[in-house]
Amino acid sequence: MNEQQRRLLATAGLAQLRFDAPMAEYCTLRAGGNAAALVDVQSTEELRRLLVLLAEEEIKFFVIGRGSNLLVTDSGYSGVIIRLKGEFNAFAVQERGPDFTVVKAGAGCALGKLVSWCSGQGLAGLEFLVGIPGSVGGAVRMNAGAWGSEVGERLLAIEFVDKEGNIRHSSAAELRLSYRNLALVEGEIGKTAITAAWFGLNYDQEEKIRSRCAAYLVQRKGKQPAGAASAGSFFKNPPGDFAGRLIEAAGLKGASCGRAMISPVHANFLVNTGGATATDILALAEQARAEVFARFGIWLEPEVQIIQEANA
Ligand SMILES: Cc1cc2nc3c(=O)[nH]c(=O)nc-3n(C[C@H](O)[C@H](O)[C@H](O)COP(=O)(O)OP(=O)(O)OC[C@H]3O[C@@H](n4cnc5c(N)ncnc54)[C@H](O)[C@@H]3O)c2cc1C
Known part of the structure; x- marks a missing residue:
């Protein structure tokens, strides 16, 4: 982004704009370079205005959620990082049927907050998301999953704003959901902002929903490093196996590079x-990949979204 474009952004009436934003502050891995600018948009109207401006100026952008599956390389990102705040944090029952309820959730909602609210409403189906520190937008984009369930199983539709600033909708049937990925049948998901999602949920007693959530949290605590800065599972599980099992079998538990370490817990x-x-972190990831490939002939693919100038 050049000086003139920075001035243009600074005078565009954006409610929350930060130049040279250290992405380590916005990612759970607590590492990464600066983004030229970071904007917290508060409304669909502000988002649309921003995207139109960026398109006119040919400034690249990237929408993020809570940065829990993300790493920006140390050289940083010369475009604009966008986060959805304000009206994007809302959720509500959209339609209530005899045995099925539709909930609309803004993309900026924290998953924990949504699951807790659903529990209080006696709405079941999203309990598996408890303990995943992401947003609704990030969980939809990543088709987040745990304990044998995935977001896609409950997703009915999404609303998104395309790179020209148009508001669009896609039903789940018009999306391609796969393991830790969502793609649009038409268009490039990486160049859109998912603004809301509709989920189909069942009724159950609040007590039972909360006790399933509590059980999932206990299981998580036993299996994952508590309190450590991470992005969750770094690699996708290869078909029929587990990345963690392979890395452990390669003897890499506890291996480190600089201040990055392969967790001795997972x-x-x-x-x-x-x-x-x-x-x-990336050097350590490469070491794990190379070692696993050398021993087992399996090439691990990162689940974490790595933002570098060349691919973003
Ligand atoms: C301790 C820990 C445990 C975890 N456990 C799990 C787990 O059990 N299962 C699991 O699936 N994941 C897990 N994760 C990974 C992560 O939390 C999920 O992938 C989560 O859904 C990412 O959400 P986010 O809002 O943080 O997205 P981000 O990390 O901010 O972004 C991830 C991707 O989504 C895109 N994105 C985010 N929001 C939007 C939007 N509104 N519109 C368009 N694109 C968007 C970004 O561009 C990026 O490509 C874990 C992470 C941690 C740190």
């Missing part, structure tokens, strides 16, 4: 032990 968690750079 080998698919790469953790920042304090002050790791994105370069440390």
Whole structure:
């Protein structure tokens, strides 16, 4: 982004704009370079205005949620990172049937908040998301899942704003949902902002829903490094196997590079032990990949979205 474009952004009436934003502050891995600008948009109207401006100026952008599956390389990102706040945090029952309820959730909602609210309403089906520190938008984009369930199983439709600023809708049938991915049948998902999602939920007693949530949280605590800065599972599980099992079998539990370490608790968690750079983390990930490939002939694919100038 050049100086003139920075001035244009600064005078565009955006409610929350930060230049040279250190992405380590916005990602759970607590590492990464600066984004030229970061905008917290508060409404669909503000988002549309921003996207139109960026399209006119040919400034690239990237929408993020709570940064829990994300790593920006240390060289940073020369475009605009957008987060959805304000009206995008709302959720409500949209339609109530005899045995099925439709809930509309804004993309900026924290998953934990949504699941807790659903429990209070006696709405079941999203309990598996408890403990995943992402947003609705991020969970939809990643088709987040746990304990044998995925977001796609409950997703009815999404609303999104395309890169020209048009508001669009897609039913689940018009989306391609796969393991930790969502794609549009038409258009490029990476160049859109998912603004809301509709979920189909069943009724159950609040007590039972909350007790399922509690059980999932207990299981998570036993299997994952508590309190460590990470992005959850770094690699996707290859078909029929587990990335964590392979990395552990390659003898890499506890291996480190700079301040990045393969968690001794769960080998698919790469953790920042304090002050790791994105370069440390990526070097460690490459070491794990190379070692697993050398031993088992399996090439692990990152689940974490890596933002670097070349691909973003
Ligand atoms: C401790 C821990 C445990 C985890 N456990 C799980 C787990 O059990 N299962 C699981 O699936 N994941 C897990 N994760 C990973 C992560 O939390 C999920 O992938 C989550 O859904 C990402 O949401 P986010 O809002 O943080 O997205 P981000 O990390 O901010 O973004 C991830 C991707 O989604 C895109 N994106 C985000 N919001 C939008 C939007 N509104 N419109 C368009 N694109 C968007 C971004 O561009 C990026 O490509 C875990 C992470 C941690 C740190």
